[in-house]
Amino acid sequence: MYEILAREDFSEVTFLLEVHYPLLARAARPGQFVIVMLHADGERIPLTIADYSVERGSFTLVVQAVGKTTNEMQQNCQVGSRLYAVVGPMGIPSHIGELNKVICVGGGLGVAPVYPQARALKERGAYVIGIVGFRNKDLIFWQEKFENVCDELIICTDDGSAGLKGLVTDGIKRAVDQHQDIDEVVAIGPPVMMKFCAEATRPHGIKTVVSLNPIMVDGTGMCGGCRVAVGGEMKFCCVDGPEFDAHQVDFDDLMNRLARFRPEEKQAYERWAQSDNCRLVQEEPNIH
Amino acid sequence: MAKKTIRNIPQERTAIATQGSKERIGNFNEVTLGYSLEDTLIEAERCLMCPQEPCVPGCPVSIDIPGFIQKICDQDFRGAYDVLAESTLLPAICGRVCPQEDQCEGVCVVARHLEPVAIGRLERYVGDMAITEGWVSEPEIEPNEHKIAIVGAGPAGIACAADMAKAGCDVTIFEALHRPGGVLTYGIPEFRLPNPVIDAEFNKVLELGVKVECNTLVGRLFTIDQLRNEMGFDAVFIGTGAGYPSFMGIPGESLNGVLSANEFLTRCNLMQAGEFPSKDTPLGLGRKVVVIGAGNTAMDAMRVSLRLGADEVHCLYRRTSAESPARVEELHHAKEEGVMFQWLTAPLEILGDEENNVRGLRCIRMELGEPDTSGRRRPVPITNSEFEFKCATVIYAIGTNANPIIGQTSKLKLNKWGYIETDDEQCSSLAGVFAGGDIVTGSATVILAMGAGRRAAQSMKKYLGINDPVDMEVSDPNQRRIFGIDARQKRFARVRLPEQDRVA
Ligand SMILES: Cc1cc2nc3c(=O)[nH]c(=O)nc-3n(C[C@H](O)[C@H](O)[C@H](O)COP(=O)(O)OP(=O)(O)OC[C@H]3O[C@@H](n4cnc5c(N)ncnc54)[C@H](O)[C@@H]3O)c2cc1C
Numbered sequence: 001m002y003e004i005l006a007r008e009d010f011s012e013v014t015f016l017l018e019v020h021y022p023l024l025a026r027a028a029r030p031g032q033f034v035i036v037m038l039h040a041d042g043e044r045i046p047l048t049i050a051d052y053s054v055e056r057g058s059f060t061l062v063v064q065a066v067g068k069t070t071n072e073m074q075q076n077c078q079v080g081s082r083l084y085a086v087v088g089p090m091g092i093p094s095h096i097g098e099l100n101k102v103i104c105v106g107g108g109l110g111v112a113p114v115y116p117q118a119r120a121l122k123e124r125g126a127y128v129i130g131i132v133g134f135r136n137k138d139l140i141f142w143q144e145k146f147e148n149v150c151d152e153l154i155i156c157t158d159d160g161s162a163g164l165k166g167l168v169t170d171g172i173k174r175a176v177d178q179h180q181d182i183d184e185v186v187a188i189g190p191p192v193m194m195k196f197c198a199e200a201t202r203p204h205g206i207k208t209v210v211s212l213n214p215i216m217v218d219g220t221g222m223c224g225g226c227r228v229a230v231g232g233e234m235k236f237c238c239v240d241g242p243e244f245d246a247h248q249v250d251f252d253d254l255m256n257r258l259a260r261f262r263p264e265e266k267q268a269y270e271r272w273a274q275s276d277n278c279r280l281v282q283e284e285p286n287i288h
Numbered sequence: 289m290a291k292k293t294i295r296n297i298p299q300e301r302t303a304i305a306t307q308g309s310k311e312r313i314g315n316f317n318e319v320t321l322g323y324s325l326e327d328t329l330i331e332a333e334r335c336l337m338c339p340q341e342p343c344v345p346g347c348p349v350s351i352d353i354p355g356f357i358q359k360i361c362d363q364d365f366r367g368a369y370d371v372l373a374e375s376t377l378l379p380a381i382c383g384r385v386c387p388q389e390d391q392c393e394g395v396c397v398v399a400r401h402l403e404p405v406a407i408g409r410l411e412r413y414v415g416d417m418a419i420t421e422g423w424v425s426e427p428e429i430e431p432n433e434h435k436i437a438i439v440g441a442g443p444a445g446i447a448c449a450a451d452m453a454k455a456g457c458d459v460t461i462f463e464a465l466h467r468p469g470g471v472l473t474y475g476i477p478e479f480r481l482p483n484p485v486i487d488a489e490f491n492k493v494l495e496l497g498v499k500v501e502c503n504t505l506v507g508r509l510f511t512i513d514q515l516r517n518e519m520g521f522d523a524v525f526i527g528t529g530a531g532y533p534s535f536m537g538i539p540g541e542s543l544n545g546v547l548s549a550n551e552f553l554t555r556c557n558l559m560q561a562g563e564f565p566s567k568d569t570p571l572g573l574g575r576k577v578v579v580i581g582a583g584n585t586a587m588d589a590m591r592v593s594l595r596l597g598a599d600e601v602h603c604l605y606r607r608t609s610a611e612s613p614a615r616v617e618e619l620h621h622a623k624e625e626g627v628m629f630q631w632l633t634a635p636l637e638i639l640g641d642e643e644n645n646v647r648g649l650r651c652i653r654m655e656l657g658e659p660d661t662s663g664r665r666r667p668v669p670i671t672n673s674e675f676e677f678k679c680a681t682v683i684y685a686i687g688t689n690a691n692p693i694i695g696q697t698s699k700l701k702l703n704k705w706g707y708i709e710t711d712d713e714q715c716s717s718l719a720g721v722f723a724g725g726d727i728v729t730g731s732a733t734v735i736l737a738m739g740a741g742r743r744a745a746q747s748m749k750k751y752l753g754i755n756d757p758v759d760m761e762v763s764d765p766n767q768r769r770i771f772g773i774d775a776r777q778k779r780f781a782r783v784r785l786p787e788q789d790r791v792a
């Protein structure tokens with residue numbers, strides 16, 4: 001269990017891990033996440049489930065190396081190695097209703113996690129418009145996977161090197177102009193992106209669902225560290241979410257709370273990057 | 289030997305050695321060091337061996353208290369342990385964390401004239417000795433074909449698991465966190481309950497053949513229904529605790545620097561954030577800390593803060609020390625260690641700086657008015673008594689609510705606060721599913737959770753048709769008991785609803 005079956009590097013910072021855990025593969029539903037510990041002294045970090053396969057007895061994570069733990073994962077999680085702990089699936093699964101036409105938006109970290117939703121919606125017979133955003137052409141991944149489950153796929157790149165030049169919100173604008181009958185938008189990505197997606201759909205009154213990613217500890221509702229402000233109420237993201245009505249979410253609050261440990265995160269990363277455990281420095285000559 | 293009377297017993301309760309308060313706030317070693325052999329023998333002499341033994345029903349699991357103390361007087365410690373082991377699985381833990389002053393010691397006859405017999409300390413002595421000596425009171429286990437699932441590895445689950453294993457069942461505990469123990473592990477700090485003590489007592493349960501599966505969130509990885517219908521478990525016990533911390537709903541609660549005591553203690557105890565950055569989990573503790581609430585959880589959070597280098601730690605409570613629900617010893621130790629108590633004070637708003645970090649609190653002074661429905665005098669705000677208070681960290685320790693996961697994912701009947709409904713025998717609304725501990729009563733105590741776990745085991749055996757060679761019925765003919773208490777349970781378990789600390 002928790003063994004890494006496959007790994008794929010999408011870019012210098014983004015990588016995919018396929019993890020062996022048959023029971024979890026059977027239980028997972030779109031919208032859910034897991035908590036991972038890399039080793040006994042590690043922190044507990046939440047990661048959204050990007051895919052799962054009962055046949056392969058596995059689930060997939062797409063990780064961006066941003067801080068100490070995710071950089072350590074990038075370095076150490078090779079095929080055949082094992083994660084120390086995986087708990088999940090956590091959170092309330094997405095409500096996959098009988099919808100006619102849906103937009104699934106993924107940006108950055110959110111591209112992979114929006115995939116199971118697009119697939120599930122497609123399986124329920126919805127017309128799915130996928131909108132995925134990347135910085136440039138070289139960073140695009142899973143295009144084919146998305147094409148297989150989307151009736152339309154709009155790829156957005158910041159520099160215009162592929163697809164539409166612009167942000168995912170430009171993609172939303174285009175889709176909304178072309179289709180007057182959108183039932184719902186699902187948007188997953190960095191908080192700022194989700195905030196702007198909410199603003200893009202608000203004037204049209206289109207129901208918009210976002211998946212929030214606050215700092216977590218246990219993921220079981222026991223600590224309240226993951227609390228988010230939704231419609232003026234406090235919710236615990238790990239048990240009341242992670243999906244909420246985008247038009248009710250206080251994204252500024254989320255962004256503030258995500259900055260809570262910024263000095264500590266920096267300290268931990270720098271300490272690790274300079275330590276013997278980190279092979280970034282030694283390996284550099286081989287890479288180039 | 290002459291009959292013992294209140295006049296001829298040692299008059300003073302034997303003092304217990306503690307680490308000095310200056311020294312101990314620099315470490316996480318145990319504060320209360322325990323009795324020596326000599327102390328133990330002297331203190332045991334203080335027990336009058338009253339024929340009416342009021343302390344026995346005073347104990348939520350009806351330990352034969354005069355019985356084990358008599359064995360101590362006879363210097364038969366192994367015998368004393370066997371008496372304890374009939375009723376409690378975790379004497380070294382209970383001796384340390386039970387609120388004895390509200391239970392056994394509170395009704396001790398000696399207490400009418402002198403300080404009560406130090407029952408908890410004697411229990412701890414014997415429990416510790418059993419650990420060092422490696423004593424086990426292992427019954428002959430006759431295996432049967434029943435498979436039992438226990439959800440949650442806290443005191444309730446552990447107790448139920450042990451009894452079912454002793455009855456010969458194949459028992460598996462499923463625990464959501466990466467380490468078992470429940471609040472004992474993630475909540476109560478080292479200096480009050482050292483990990484080796486928890487491990488030693490927990491290992492005795494493993495030695496009975498109980499299996500533990502950590503990292504398993506029941507309800508999400510599989511449901512209670514699946515446990516029963518697909519995974520082949522004949523009965524299920526739910527002991528998932530009440531961890532779901534309350535906040536007050538005042539402005540400023542999402543500022544950085546505001547956290548629940550559960551989060552604070554989990555970071556420190558389970559994740560060892562005190563050792564950041566050599567351990568990965570950060571804590572971000574400010575120099576000046578305010579803890580809201582005055583129960584055990586609040587005491588633990590304050591005392592951990594002091595040990596992690598906070599310059600000043602304040603306790604804010606809207607009532608007075610007399611109403612504090614903490615163990616007397618914890619309150620006393622917190623005072624000794626330098627916690628500053630702001631009694632009759634309630635927060636109105638948490639104040640932040642430009643970077644959304646906590647910079648202080650706006651508070652109001654209170655006075656005690658008429659008694660409320662719980663019989664405690666209701667605190668009422670004093671007009672024009674608002675003031676500001678500088679601090680960098682605010683920790684909420686005002687109680688917990690029911691964890692919703694099992695409720696969300698099963699058809700179990702819950703009460704209006706979300707706790708699982710059971711009858712006096714811990715049977716839930718679903719056949720073959722039992723529940724006990726904080727998830728039934730609301731936040732209570734270790735010993736009550738343990739008692740509930742054992743009572744559930746009795747009901748489970750009845751449900752499965754297992755003949756129990758050990759008769760758990762205790763001797764009081766006036767009170768119907770299925771292991772320990774049923775009528776009494778209601779009396780002890782203060783169902784602590786989320787404290788509505790809000791100023792009206
Ligand atoms: C800081 C603190 C200090 C305390 N001090 C004292 C004291 O001094 N004396 C005293 O008597 N009492 C004290 N208490 C109260 C006491 O610890 C609790 O009443 C007792 O632990 C309750 O036991 P339990 O078995 O019901 O639940 P818990 O100890 O809460 O254990 C429940 C377990 O179930 C697990 N779980 C939850 N949901 C799931 C799920 N869906 N699937 C799998 N596992 C799950 C949890 O992770 C946890 O490990 C204190 C509590 C706290 C928080």
Ligand code: SF4
Binds near residue numbers: 391392411735
């Ligand atoms: S278990 Fe608790 S209440 Fe019972 S005798 Fe021991 S200390 Fe007293």
Ligand code: FES
Binds near residue numbers: 216217
């Ligand atoms: S992560 Fe602890 S309550 Fe959600």
